[in-house]
Amino acid sequence: MSLDDLAIEYRGELPTAQEFERLFRSSGWTEAFTVPADRLEAALPSAWYAVCARRGGEAVGTGIVLSDGVLHALIVDVIVMPEMRGHGIGTEIMRRLVARCQEAGVLQVQLFSARGKRDFYERLGFVVRPDDGPGMELSGPP
Numbered sequence: 001m002s003l004d005d006l007a008i009e010y011r012g013e014l015p016t017a018q019e020f021e022r023l024f025r026s027s028g029w030t031e032a033f034t035v036p037a038d039r040l041e042a043a044l045p046s047a048w049y050a051v052c053a054r055r056g057g058e059a060v061g062t063g064i065v066l067s068d069g070v071l072h073a074l075i076v077d078v079i080v081m082p083e084m085r086g087h088g089i090g091t092e093i094m095r096r097l098v099a100r101c102q103e104a105g106v107l108q109v110q111l112f113s114a115r116g117k118r119d120f121y122e123r124l125g126f127v128v129r130p131d132d133g134p135g136m137e138l139s140g141p142p
């Protein structure tokens with residue numbers, strides 16, 4: 001099936017709280033840690049920019065940018081519903097998130113690749129940070 005056949009509409013907006021919860025719970029991440037619905041909803045207003053992919057009005061994918069609008073942007077929560085994966089929706093969401101950051105002239109656009117998604121992001125031009133200047137995190141949820 002081509003992308004045109006799928007008739008996906010991309011909007012520069014957040015999914016609703018209910019849609020975001022459905023997308024988030026489909027990601028597989030909740031096997032590693034639990035986030036209650038009210039906490040998930042509380043995360044949404046911090047978005048600097050977001051894209052929601054819709055099919056027939058229903059949210060099938062999203063991606064969110066957290067940013068100071070000048071120096072740093074962090075792309076998070078890039079999720080496509082499992083049954084809709086592999087058709088280029090994730091790539092288009094990413095393309096739009098990055099374009100918005102570039103339009104705003106944000107200096108550094110960063111993300112953490114989930115396990116197994118390195119190729120997906122490298123195809124979009126992202127490079128792994130060097131060993132002597134790695135991304136770092138406190139130990140906790142993966």
Ligand SMILES: CC(C)(COP(=O)(O)OP(=O)(O)OC[C@H]1O[C@@H](n2cnc3c(N)ncnc32)[C@H](O)[C@@H]1OP(=O)(O)O)[C@@H](O)C(=O)NCCC(=O)NCCS
Binds near residue numbers: 002092113
């Ligand atoms: C990562 C994720 C968002 C990708 O979404 P997606 O819509 O499947 O992404 P795409 O379809 O653009 O690309 C996926 C694959 O399909 C291929 N593809 C892209 N367009 C295609 C098309 N039109 N037809 C067929 N295949 C296509 C791509 O080459 C890509 O291959 P890869 O898996 O080897 O990288 C999705 O797998 C997901 O939601 N995963 C769970 C959450 C997650 O881990 N998110 C990443 C957080 S860092």
